[in-house]
Amino acid sequence: MSTLLEQLANGMVLGGTIALIAIGYTMVYGIIQLINFAHGEVFMIGAYGALFAFMWWLPSGMKEDWYVTLPLLLVIGIGVAVGVAVLMERFAYRPLRNAPRLAPLITALGVSVFLQEFVRVFYRCPSPSGGEPSACATSAIGFPEAFVKGGVHVSIGQGFTIPYAGILIIVVSLGLAVALQMYVGRSRMGRAMRATSADPDTARLMGVNPDRTIVITFVIGGALAGVAGVLYGVRYTSVNIDMGFLNGIFAFTAAVLGGIGSIKGAVVGGFAIGLIKTLAGQYMPGGTGYDLVWIFIVLIVVLVFRPQGFFGETERVRA
Amino acid sequence: MSPLEFTTVVVAFAVYVWLVSQAGKQATDRTVFARPAAVAGGVLTIVAALLPWATFVLNDGPYPAKSTLQFFDAPFELGGFRAHLALFGIVALVFTFVRIPGRNRAIRGLGWGVGVISLVNVLFIAINGGGIGAVTAAEGSTAFAGFLGLIAGVLLVAAGSAGGIEPIPQWPTKLPTAVAFLVLLLSFAGLLWVVAETLTSGGLGGPSSPYAGPEFLSYLGFLVGLLGALYGIGLLRWISTLSEQHRVFSMIVLLLCAVALPFTDAGTDYWMTVAVNIGVYAATAIGLNIVVGLAGLLDIGYVAFLGIGAFVAAQLSGAASAKLAGPIGEVPFIIVLVICAVVAGIFGAIVGSPTLRVRGDYLAIVTLAFGEIFRKSAQENIGGLTGGANAVPNIPPISLFDQPFNEPISAGGVVLPSGVLYYFLIVLLIAVVMLVFANLKDSRIGRAWMAIREDEDAARAMGIKTGKAKILAFLVGATLAGMAGAVFAHKTSTVAYDSFQFLESVTLLAAVVLGGMGTIPGAVLGASLLFVLPEKLREFNEYRLMMFGLALVLIMRFRPQGLVPDRVRRAEFAGETATGESIEQVQEKAVVEHEQELAEAETGPGPAAPAGGGEGRARP
Numbered sequence: 024m025s026t027l028l029e030q031l032a033n034g035m036v037l038g039g040t041i042a043l044i045a046i047g048y049t050m051v052y053g054i055i056q057l058i059n060f061a062h063g064e065v066f067m068i069g070a071y072g073a074l075f076a077f078m079w080w081l082p083s084g085m086k087e088d089w090y091v092t093l094p095l096l097l098v099i100g101i102g103v104a105v106g107v108a109v110l111m112e113r114f115a116y117r118p119l120r121n122a123p124r125l126a127p128l129i130t131a132l133g134v135s136v137f138l139q140e141f142v143r144v145f146y147r148c149p150s151p152s153g154g155e156p157s158a159c160a161t162s163a164i165g166f167p168e169a170f171v172k173g174g175v176h177v178s179i180g181q182g183f184t185i186p187y188a189g190i191l192i193i194v195v196s197l198g199l200a201v202a203l204q205m206y207v208g209r210s211r212m213g214r215a216m217r218a219t220s221a222d223p224d225t226a227r228l229m230g231v232n233p234d235r236t237i238v239i240t241f242v243i244g245g246a247l248a249g250v251a252g253v254l255y256g257v258r259y260t261s262v263n264i265d266m267g268f269l270n271g272i273f274a275f276t277a278a279v280l281g282g283i284g285s286i287k288g289a290v291v292g293g294f295a296i297g298l299i300k301t302l303a304g305q306y307m308p309g310g311t312g313y314d315l316v317w318i319f320i321v322l323i324v325v326l327v328f329r330p331q332g333f334f335g336e337t338e339r340v341r342a
Numbered sequence: 343m344s345p346l347e348f349t350t351v352v353v354a355f356a357v358y359v360w361l362v363s364q365a366g367k368q369a370t371d372r373t374v375f376a377r378p379a380a381v382a383g384g385v386l387t388i389v390a391a392l393l394p395w396a397t398f399v400l401n402d403g404p405y406p407a408k409s410t411l412q413f414f415d416a417p418f419e420l421g422g423f424r425a426h427l428a429l430f431g432i433v434a435l436v437f438t439f440v441r442i443p444g445r446n447r448a449i450r451g452l453g454w455g456v457g458v459i460s461l462v463n464v465l466f467i468a469i470n471g472g473g474i475g476a477v478t479a480a481e482g483s484t485a486f487a488g489f490l491g492l493i494a495g496v497l498l499v500a501a502g503s504a505g506g507i508e509p510i511p512q513w514p515t516k517l518p519t520a521v522a523f524l525v526l527l528l529s530f531a532g533l534l535w536v537v538a539e540t541l542t543s544g545g546l547g548g549p550s551s552p553y554a555g556p557e558f559l560s561y562l563g564f565l566v567g568l569l570g571a572l573y574g575i576g577l578l579r580w581i582s583t584l585s586e587q588h589r590v591f592s593m594i595v596l597l598l599c600a601v602a603l604p605f606t607d608a609g610t611d612y613w614m615t616v617a618v619n620i621g622v623y624a625a626t627a628i629g630l631n632i633v634v635g636l637a638g639l640l641d642i643g644y645v646a647f648l649g650i651g652a653f654v655a656a657q658l659s660g661a662a663s664a665k666l667a668g669p670i671g672e673v674p675f676i677i678v679l680v681i682c683a684v685v686a687g688i689f690g691a692i693v694g695s696p697t698l699r700v701r702g703d704y705l706a707i708v709t710l711a712f713g714e715i716f717r718k719s720a721q722e723n724i725g726g727l728t729g730g731a732n733a734v735p736n737i738p739p740i741s742l743f744d745q746p747f748n749e750p751i752s753a754g755g756v757v758l759p760s761g762v763l764y765y766f767l768i769v770l771l772i773a774v775v776m777l778v779f780a781n782l783k784d785s786r787i788g789r790a791w792m793a794i795r796e797d798e799d800a801a802r803a804m805g806i807k808t809g810k811a812k813i814l815a816f817l818v819g820a821t822l823a824g825m826a827g828a829v830f831a832h833k834t835s836t837v838a839y840d841s842f843q844f845l846e847s848v849t850l851l852a853a854v855v856l857g858g859m860g861t862i863p864g865a866v867l868g869a870s871l872l873f874v875l876p877e878k879l880r881e882f883n884e885y886r887l888m889m890f891g892l893a894l895v896l897i898m899r900f901r902p903q904g905l906v907p908d909r910v911r912r913a914e915f916a917g918e919t920a921t922g923e924s925i926e927q928v929q930e931k932a933v934v935e936h937e938q939e940l941a942e943a944e945t946g947p948g949p950a951a952p953a954g955g956g957e958g959r960a961r962p
Contacts, residue, residue: 058703126898133894312722319711325827327696
């Protein structure tokens with residue numbers, strides 16, 4: 024019993040992270056029909072950006088107080104992630120706006136490989152002995168636990184602990200999703216986004232600037248990915264350059280599961296994927312080695328039998 | 343090479359390329375400057391070739407101490423890249439004074455070649471010689487030849503553009519068969535020479551040859567200039583037209599050339615191994631080309647089929663951990679090949695089955711999911727078949743007629759390196775795969791695939807059974823990959839899951855896209871480039887994947903149709919019609935014709951209006 028509850032809690036925490044990334048996927052896909060493969064790397068680079076600032080710039084006296092460190096990490100993580108997202112929209116995707124569909128997808132693959140390798144090659148850790156900084160992103164790096172340590176102890180059965188950082192992820196992801204839903208639903212910009220998504224040409228005729236709208240979409244997606252990256256680091260206390268690819272695929276699966284283009288769907292899908300991963304790892308044959316396989320099987324089944332997902336409005340025909 | 347040096351190199355390349363293209367753009371059609379600039383460029387190139395390129399007085403003392411670099415500093419000794427420069431300079435001068443059709447385009451091509459060669463060498467000397475001082479004048483020793491070369495490149499490109507880029511000249515294509523055959527023979531022999539030279543230029547790197555990478559890059563600069571000039575004067579197009587006219591003959595000669603490669607300088611153990619790897623991936627890339635290039639179904643998990651073929655072959659071999667070979671004994675390779683093909687084909691059909699309901703980007707994700715499921719299952723040693731992290735080791739080499747394939751053989755008194763039999767095998771396999779591809783492409787099913795690629799609903803409306811055709815595309819593609827996998831397993835002798843990761847799928851896709859979708863030479867060329875470049879540019883090994891990612895972005899931005907574009911593909915990506923005219927030209931022609939009609943309707947038949955633009959690059 025307690026194992027099940029513990030895995031449910033773990034799944035919700037992972038799901039919160041995935042949901043934050045999935046929102047970026049779903050919004051970008053909704054507006055320009057591009058599977059932004061590099062979005063997972065934006066998540067990764069947000070975490071690395073924050074970690075870099077923590078290692079190099081933060082005075083050691085401040086590293087102990089989480090209410091100083093965490094907001095700083097978040098701001099820097101968001102800044103780096105948004106910067107990368109905007110740059111890649113401007114220089115990689117915008118020139119291909121009217122190209123055949125294959126071109127931007129392959130570009131996205133290229134951007135993904137490039138960003139991952141960029142971090143691996145150029146990331147530097149300060150040397151503890153004060154020598155030359157070393158290239159350290161080739162393996163996992165420890166991330167500061169910049170939040171209240173410990174967690175809530177649930178004493179059912181053998182008992183287990185839900186870390187405070189995990190609870191933070193769930194709360195933040197739900198809160199941001201609700202705020203974003205309201206922003207897209209009620210603000211002027213949100214209306215412009217929905218209009219561009221529905222019909223870019225007509226939206227342009229109605230006075231919407233599509234380039235600006237698309238950039239704003241990338242900014243929002245990047246910011247959420249940055250938040251997710253920092254919180255992921257805080258919760259799991261280590262980051263590596265592969266984390267973007269796998270979590271990105273999970274997030275895309277979540278976005279499809281929830282119905283592409285729908286923020287609510289992305290959140291529900293994110294939690295569903297998180298739960299599938301932890302529960303399959305616990306209870307399905309093969310254990311954690313095959314948890315990925317189950318997620319992909321779910322993905323294939325959903326794509327084949329219900330491509331519009333949980334909350335997709337109508338079935339889009341993608342040729 | 344440190345990240346800083348790498349960044350310097352990349353930025354310098356980007357800046358110089360931008361500068362040269364700007365020079366070309368600014369100079370367009372200013373005919374007054376054309377000849378003087380060409381003369382100046384040509385003379386400067388020759389002067390640059392003759393002057394010393396490096397001075398190390400500024401650095402760690404005079405150059406004998408830095409003897410690794412001395413070959414750059416030997417005035418009046420024309421070897422290596424300096425011979426190339428001298429040649430380009432002379433040819434540019436000849437083109438300036440002799441009215442050869444297409445000379446401006448050729449001069450522009452030469453200019454790019456001169457620029458690239460100079461830039462590579464300047465950067466290499468500057469970085470290894472400890473700064474910009476290594477390439478400038480210092481303490482009585484002058485070495486500004488590098489900068490002369492850079493300027494000469496700009497001048498030549500500007501001169502070519504200023505002269506007005508003319509349409510590529512047409513050469514006579516109705517030749518007596520014997521003459522055509524002779525031309526084809528000569529040109530394929532030239533191709534063989536270029537390939538062997540490219541492979542061996544700069545040596546293999548390592549301590550014995552520390553400047554292998556730059557020498558190779560410099561050689562690539564030479565190729566840029568050479569091919570640019572040959573293309574400009576219409577020679578390349580002429581040869582390709584001739585080879586299309588005599589397709590069977592060209593295929594045979596090409597095959598002979600491939601067989602002749604081990605007899606050239608490139609016939610070493612090392613290059614045979616590389617060539618077999620290239621061959622395996624080229625065969626797989628051709629298979630992928632059926633799925634992506636012909637049927638337009640994006641597959642980003644394709645390497646799984648290669649993996650399935652490899653694991654099946656491993657299990658059927660005499661390896662100690664082979665499970666399947668035990669009860670039935672060792673299986674002859676021919677049968678292994680067939681079994682691998684069948685098993686991979688079955689998996690191909692399974693992976694392809696979602697295409698019945700899933701399209702476009704979503705299909706790409708489904709194939710990615712299948713690829714990852716394969717990789718993860720192989721990693722976890724599913725059913726004890728893949729060995730997991732231990733891999734399947736010690737797969738014995740293929741043995742036919744008591745001749746193990748991994749040993750050197752001697753033919754006609756010439757001892758050929760080990761691995762050459764694998765090379766011949768893979769050449770044979772590729773020849774078969776090409777034959778399959780070419781015949782399929784021109785068959786009913788090939789046309790059905792292309793129709794599906796262009797518009798699936800329209801294809802269905804025309805009576806094509808789209809579901810069947812799409813699954814067949816996956817099946818055939820996977821079959822080819824499975825056969826390549828069988829060779830791969832025996833050649834590498836160890837099959838591990840990490841040879842079949844997502845990145846390998848992306849590399850395969852990149853090979854197809856880089857070469858040009860839907861064409862055979864494209865897939866082979868793309869696979870060769872993606873495997874030869876890393877072998878040659880060891881110094882950049884750290885940055886290989888980064889450059890790979892960047893290259894994908896740049897190709898999609900500037901040349902989405904690939905290096906050897908398919909005619910129909912080119913139409914789709916570059917806004918040209920199948921005959922090579924641009925859409926604007928066609929529209930312009932239509933407008934002119936329409937106006938003519940209107941004029942005739944108003945005034946009755948009058949004198950024909952002068953023909954507007956639109957001759958352009960029309961093919962015969």
